[in-house]
Amino acid sequence: MSASLAAEFYDAQRADADVGDAFTVPLADSPPADQTETVLRWATHDVWPQDADAETQREPLASRLAVAERQTGAVTQKLVADQGRETIRQAARVDRQAVGYARAAALGACSFCKLMASRGMVYKTAGTAGRDANDKFSGDASLAKFHDNCHCGIIPVFRGQRFELSAHAQEWDRLYREYAAPFPGDQLRRFRRAIAEHG
Numbered sequence: 459m460s461a462s463l464a465a466e467f468y469d470a471q472r473a474d475a476d477v478g479d480a481f482t483v484p485l486a487d488s489p490p491a492d493q494t495e496t497v498l499r500w501a502t503h504d505v506w507p508q509d510a511d512a513e514t515q516r517e518p519l520a521s522r523l524a525v526a527e528r529q530t531g532a533v534t535q536k537l538v539a540d541q542g543r544e545t546i547r548q549a550a551r552v553d554r555q556a557v558g559y560a561r562a563a564a565l566g567a568c569s570f571c572k573l574m575a576s577r578g579m580v581y582k583t584a585g586t587a588g589r590d591a592n593d594k595f596s597g598d599a600s601l602a603k604f605h606d607n608c609h610c611g612i613i614p615v616f617r618g619q620r621f622e623l624s625a626h627a628q629e630w631d632r633l634y635r636e637y638a639a640p641f642p643g644d645q646l647r648r649f650r651r652a653i654a655e656h657g
């Protein structure tokens with residue numbers, strides 16, 4: 459469902475861009491079963507009897523269940539949302555009319571997500587990536603890194619379109635440049651502090 463909704467969104471964005479020629483969005487493959495199993499096992503691990511000495515195992519079952527429920531919700535949200543995000547990213551990669559994509563972060567997003575969103579559009583081809591790439595991160599690996607309960611989305615950008623940062627992302631970019639960029643190795647921490655103090 460998440461991948462299908464993402465495909466509908468992609469189609470609508472593509473229609474708005476008026477780029478012509480037909481394109482069918484390929485849906486992202488489901489996550490491998492062992493990945494799903496691993497994260498769900500992690501989310502519920504304190505519910506099952508294991509090490510009797512483990513501190514968390516001594517909590518009453520009701521509170522362990524509550525933790526398991528919260529964690530299960532979080533990892534499932536990521537599994538589901540990733541399907542949609544991956545569908546858009548893959549489509550942009552194979553669609554000849556797409557030039558790149560950007561990350562959209564919600565206002566309540568964490569500082570990592572805000573930093574990724576303020577990076578703007580990344581070109582899908584490595585050859586042109588350097589032109590607009592700034593020093594935040596290279597490649598798209600970190601642009602496409604999401605955490606549990608992350609509500610960031612991926613926005614495709616098509617030929618003839620010019621991507622512009624939202625007003626909020628422009629402000630995040632300004633804070634990054636002023637407070638974090640001059641400190642390689644410590645940029646995320648500095649950016650987080652700048653967001654807290656000036657954001």
Ligand SMILES: [Zn+2]
Nearest residue numbers: 571608609610
């Ligand atoms: Zn996020």
